[in-house]
Amino acid sequence: MSDVLDRPETAADLKVVGTRPVRPDGADKVTGRATFGADFAMPGMLVGKIKRSPHAHARIVSIDTRKARAIPGVKAVVTAADFPDLASEVMEGGESASNMRDIALNCMARDKALYDGHAVAAVAATSSAAADAALAAIEVVYERLPHVIEVEAAMQADAPLLHAHLFTAGLDTPPAKASNIAARNRLARGDVDAGFMEADAIVEGRYVTAAVHQGYIEPHATVAAWGADGQCQVWSSSQGQFMVRTYCAKVLGLDSSAIRVTPAEIGGGFGGKTTVYLEPLALALSRQAGAPVKMVMTRDEVFRATGPTSGAVIEVKLGAKADGTLTAANIVLKYQAGAFPGSPVVPGTMTALACYDVANFEVTGYDVVTNSPKVAAYRAPGAPISAFGVESAMDELAIKLGMDPIALREKNAVRDGVKAAYGPTFRDIGYVETLEAIRDHPHYAAPLGPNQGRGVAVGFWFNVGGESTAAVHVNEDGTAVVVTGNPDVGGSRAAMAMMAAEVLGLTVDKVRPIVADTAAIGFSMLTGGSRTTFATGMAVTQAAQKIVADLKRRAASVWEVPIDGVEWLDGSAVCLAPGKTRGAAMTLAELAATSAKTGGPISASVSLNAQGAGPGFAAHICDVEVDPETGHVTILRYTAAQDVGRAIHPAYVEGQIHGGVAQGIGWALNEEYVFDADGRMENAGFLDYRVPVASDLPMIEAIMIEVANPRHPFGAKGVGEVPIVPPLAAVANAVRRAIGVRMTELPLSPPKIRAALDGR
């Protein structure tokens, strides 16, 4: 389907794409009418709640639910015994693979509780009070086991083992002994030792990041109804209704056709809603109770049992010639996976050197299980962590060489035709343009005061494509409906409507985009990997193009001219063929009104597996001021340049940049999981898990560099993830320049800064 657009249009040709219309779901969201996960209700609905392990690591000796079942109003109690004991089976997800057995065991512990907050039983009752009483009445006998949370401690040979049958994958010789190291992965090129021999300057550092949570404001919520005929319905807030369907089917041993999942409005995900926690439990409870069950997590549960991303140790050694040319890099990444394998260390490894053209390198990653919640994807999973180490080390290198930090990055920048450290050859990238944009920005030359410093850092994210379905239906009056299967987390419905409107020649207010349930649209991978505007947008565009082709055919038949004698211009079929109808035009509304005579309803659907997502690059500048007496860091100014391909809706592209930067600043300054000596999370709430508040941040200047992606009809690249990659190091580098001390451990909280200053 390439008869309308076979390559990105120039911006001047576009009427809708690149403008800033009000989003189609906006009015509902500013008036409180939008229905999020917890807002949905059904008649006869029960309240479902979860009993969670108070221990970081314990054998479950027994669970006695008899007293709980006897409580008036309690309709169902489930434990792992109510779920099939699955075999190991790896499923490919949006940007990472998941083992279904691990997902099932994370939803409900079977033999061992592996972290504080791990679900061990669930109940459904007619009231919240009865459900609470049932939870209290469930008797669980635990045998406490030694626990391990810190990543390097978990890697020790004598560390407490989480899984007796976990053997390190990826080693040269298969291990004889079980280990918490689930896997080792490695990327290498050239001769690293020779590269360091060539170097005039070498920097080495060990960097540490804390586990941090995605911090979406909407807690997980679902309503599940198991029908007497075995047909199930689920309403839930997630990043993918098809993901929910697949995972529920697997965890419960059902056919996908038995489960219909309707996506609620989603109150933020950032990767954290790319798996299931509640839905299979709600279904199991509903089956037992014979009534719909609603489950909504508390904030405490969100922190203790969902997300986060890995705490990590990053060891970096870089070598460069006196002119700044990198000669070698050796990087070791150790990432917490939480209770089950699957940290984002692989993308961490692949992105670590993605911005640099370096001949000799070795990057080794370790995926390590720990007695903490199983990590979930978080915005550019793994990349901010490795970038914190590499970009801090690059700053040290710049200082050691006496070079400007942007110039050092320009010297080693990847460009079109360079083979990326992770394999493919870059094409149509706009990385150098982002470096030039910050270098030439007034921010970079602005004067700094006492105790102030300016940091620079860069970042990379792959962006993905993948499987999507879209349908476009023309209504009887010539307006249109766009149907997709991707939950809209940050305004993607607007982008879908805009792309369809652009192709159809409608104004965007004539196009109503909806996100459909799993029975109403074809399969679509979840919203993640910055794929929706790219991949689902491609499906929408192609469906609209199919509509246009159909409309041209219909007009040609009315005019009795060949199809190639009809053009689609500004929302009308125009006859260019010689004859008496030459110059005639039929609007979309006219064609729609007469559709019964030209072949019936006007509708098209496209399913595709989108390839050719353009990678994203970003270059950030951060100014800080450090109070030398209290150690408090103030972010004074922030500028973020990013290659966005083409901004479909520039305001929401800026919004993605703002949001990613803010999360990165939180990660840098204050966010962290704090565990007590028994491995219980001490700060499972927004009081002491400190996400940035409005007064913590300045305005964030977003610079959109538009280097179009030729593999997308409008040139789009994913934009949502790369903005969180540079800020950790941008902030740390600014602090280094302000106080003269390299801070190597996040978060850069006041006690750490003050201690560093005292030791200066």
Next chain:
Amino acid sequence: MSHIDYMAPASAEEAATALAAHGARALGGGTDLLVQLRAGRLPPGPIVDLKRIPGAIGIRREGGGFIIGAATPGMAIGENEALAAAWPGVVEATCLIGSTQIQGRASMAGNLCNASPAADSVPAMIAARATCVIVGPSGRRTIPVEAIAVGPGRTCLEAGEFVLEIRLPPRPPRSADAYLRSIPRTEMDIAVVGVGVNLTLDESGTIAEARVAIGAVGPTVVIAKDAAAALVGSKADDAALAKLDAAARAACRPISDKRGTAEFRTSIAGVLARRVATIAYERATSRP
């Protein structure tokens, strides 16, 4: 939060009777109480709402001082210009508690009776020599604010007793107070350290009387007498501030916890004491 009965008595005496019941809790703004009930940190019991008692909400002047009703929200305290002019430190400390939303509910008396060593308004009240009127089954008594908390989360209040009002004394000439705290963010955090200072100058501008109270550096707010003594007789010059810093640090007996290390708390107590004393001194010198 199950099994909670709610009552809103219309007099202090009725409230005292209701509060004498086993497990009863006084409700002012509720910003601590509801969080603790929900987290299961308190046993369920009857909730006695104080807000319908005459005088429980509002600020009035008496004998040159101020009487602040126990359930008066922080926002109302911040809006009272006379109070803010007389006791800027107490008001700024109270208005630092939580968000705008919390300010719509949270009260000084609640902050006091929650008995957290990190309560923002308490060091400022103690520095100000505030007192509180306690009502109970056996009548009324007035005690200094510093007598309320006896340990983290524990007060000296007997069964049925509650704080009805906070009293701030008349403001002598050439005197002023100030409060600062250290938190990781710019808002929304519990104080890692908080320092209140109240000063009175003589006619030459020399500090004649000083009181320094430090929060979050011990099980209850610490009254740092040596720190106050370091200021008396000085004009808050660098030498006096250095002595104040050292004395404030020496008065600290902090713990290390998720919010800060003992070393950090101690060192910041000295920094804040200096900064707060400087602000209070400047304010006092501008008041004839």
Next chain:
Amino acid sequence: MSRNHVSATVNGDPVEFLSHPGATLLDALRDDLGLTGSKEGCGSGDCGACSVILDGRLVCSCLVLAAEAQGRRIETIEGMADGATLHPLQQKFLEHAALQCGFCTPGLLVAAKALLEVNPDPSESETRYWLAGNLCRCTGYDKVIRAVMDAAADMRQARVPA
């Protein structure tokens, strides 16, 4: 364990409900009155998603007992627009793209409305501190602050007699 009968005014309309023991005003709004625009993000007063105006004061409805609402006047997000006409703040949030997921948006709008009622001309810093109790994880606050200040400017303009 008795339930309290509560009569209150919500968005100008009289309402009555039976408050469950321990239920919060947020529970009553969402579960008893069907007003689900106020959201629960934390249940501890730390996120502001449940912000409502109670007798003229901005509060977290998760930290108010439902029983306390007796005789009180409550304003929620559902009462912000005038019929089909959006409040200037709602309109500016749309124009500035000041929402992404939209979950914190009702609370932010109610809090911003309370701000402009006491301070029609807030500085950026005043706006940021006033809204510090409303967590937003999507926007980095940039467009939110711009939308509030732009709405304030428009509302000031509207008050000036022509």
